[in-house]
Amino acid sequence: MRIHILDDWFETLPDLPGFSLLDGHGVTVWTDHISDEATLAERLKDAEALVLFRERTHVTRSLLERLPALRLIAQRGAFPHVDVAACSDHNVLLCSGKGGDEPNVAAAELTFTLMLAALRDLPGQMASAKAGLWQNGVGRTAKGLTIGLYGYGRIARLVAHYARAFGMSVVWWASPEGCEKARGDGEVVADSREAFFAESDVVSLHLRLTPETKGAITADDLGLMKPDSVLINTARAGLIAPGALKAALDAGRPGRAAVDVFDQEPLTDPNDPLLSHPRLIATPHIGFVTEQEFESQFGEIYEQIIAYVAGAPINMVNPQVWSRRLYGL
Template identity: 65%
Template sequence: MKVHILDDWFDTLRGLPCFRLLDGHEVTVWTDHVAEAAVLADRLAEAEALVLFRERTQVTRDLLQRLPNLRLISQRSVYPHVDVPACSEAGVLLCSNMHSDTPSYAAAELTFGLILAAMRQIPAQMASAKAGHWQMGVGKTLRHRTLGLYGYGRIGREVANYARAFGMKVVWWGSENGRARALADGQTVAASRAAFFAQSDVVSVHVRLKPETRGMITAQDLARMQPGALFVNTSRAGLIAPGALLAALDAGCPGMAAVDVFDSEPLNDPNDPLLSHRNLICTPHIGFVTEDEFDLQFTDIFEQVNAYAAGQPVHMINPEAWNGAA
């Protein structure tokens, strides 16, 4: 098959063991990002299979209508960036392993790394030392402090394990079902949503972005946090009400934020008011960006390509497209 891989910005995949799974296919790897449907369509005119790098490219009805040779889109995890009904209408099968039994250890590690970096002022202390000014302030110890985790899912539970190893107390909040599962597992659930935000020294959000979760963290939630508290988001920026985090930092409650995600990505404006805020530390959406995580994810993705080529597709999201093709 003619397989095109989008958005491999650092040309990483060719060097991973999983890339050998594509032996026998005609593979093209694109290492830059293009958003315009017309330009993408020219690049992908001969593509029979399209491999997506998470949510970096939107697969729209307009794009699909320009790709008559496309038969398969292979990716991993959730797919809010793919117009599934349009795929079905075009006879394009979407395959995506939802990996419901495995957390992203890379994302959990980055989350706790951001917590440590913020509470111990690591970026600012490094900058001060490199500038010849030595120490610039006084950080906070994690031991005996409270970590509030919003969302009782796989990644959140891994972060909780790291927190307990550092001597932190862990308290949970989330959906009614999530809170019930946490209680059934013997976990500590906050007495109320208001208490969760008010009593936590660190709040970290681990929820999937869906229409019903968009904007779920409100300005009122953030305003309840302590001036010395830290808000962490390595999930999706859309979980926070528009403008609420910047306004909260300007108001001083919470006093700090550490994020890996932004409303607009990639964010290349150094003067963006949130990105440049003195009380924000950040990373450029690298929660999943490790060689180990890539090899794990793209093993699944490339195996889906091979399964389709063998006439036995797996992890079908819109099986009607395959039935129609058959």
């Protein structure tokens, strides 16, 4: 198959062992991000299969109309960036695996790393040392603090494990179903949403971005946080209401934020008001960017392509496309 891999910004995948699963296919790896749909369509005009790098490129109906050779889109995880109905209308099969039962360890590790960096102001201390000024302020110890985890998923539960190893208390907030499950597991759930934000020293977001959760974290929520508290977001920027995080940092509640995700990605403007905010620690959406995680995620994606070529597709989101093809409809 003629396979195009999109948005591998650092051309990481060809150097990993799992890439050999695509031997025998014509593979093109694109290392930049194209927002202009006409330009993107011209690049992909001969593509029979697309491999999507998370949610970096949106697959719209108008894009699909420009790709007559396309037969398969392979990815992993949620797919709010893909117009599934349009895929079905254009006989493009979407395959998306959910991974195994293991949590995304890389994302959990980065969450905890950002928390420690914020509590100790590591970026500020490093800049001070490199400037010959030596120490710059006093940090906080994690032990004895309360971390509030919003969302009762696998990554959040792994972060809770790390937090307890550091001597932190853990409190939860989630959907009604998530809160009920947490209580059933013997976890501490906040008395109310307001108490969750007001009493946590660290709040870390671990929700999927869906129409229901978009903008779920409001300016009022952030305004309840302590002046010396920290907000961590390694999930999705869209969970926070537009403009609310910058306004909250301007107001000093929370005192600091550490984020791995932004509304616009890649964000390359160093003067962006949020990115350049003095109370913000930022990483460029690297929560899943480790060799081990790439091998796991993309190995599963490559297996979807192999299964499709073998005539036995797996992880089909719109199986009616395959049924039509199978029966010549």
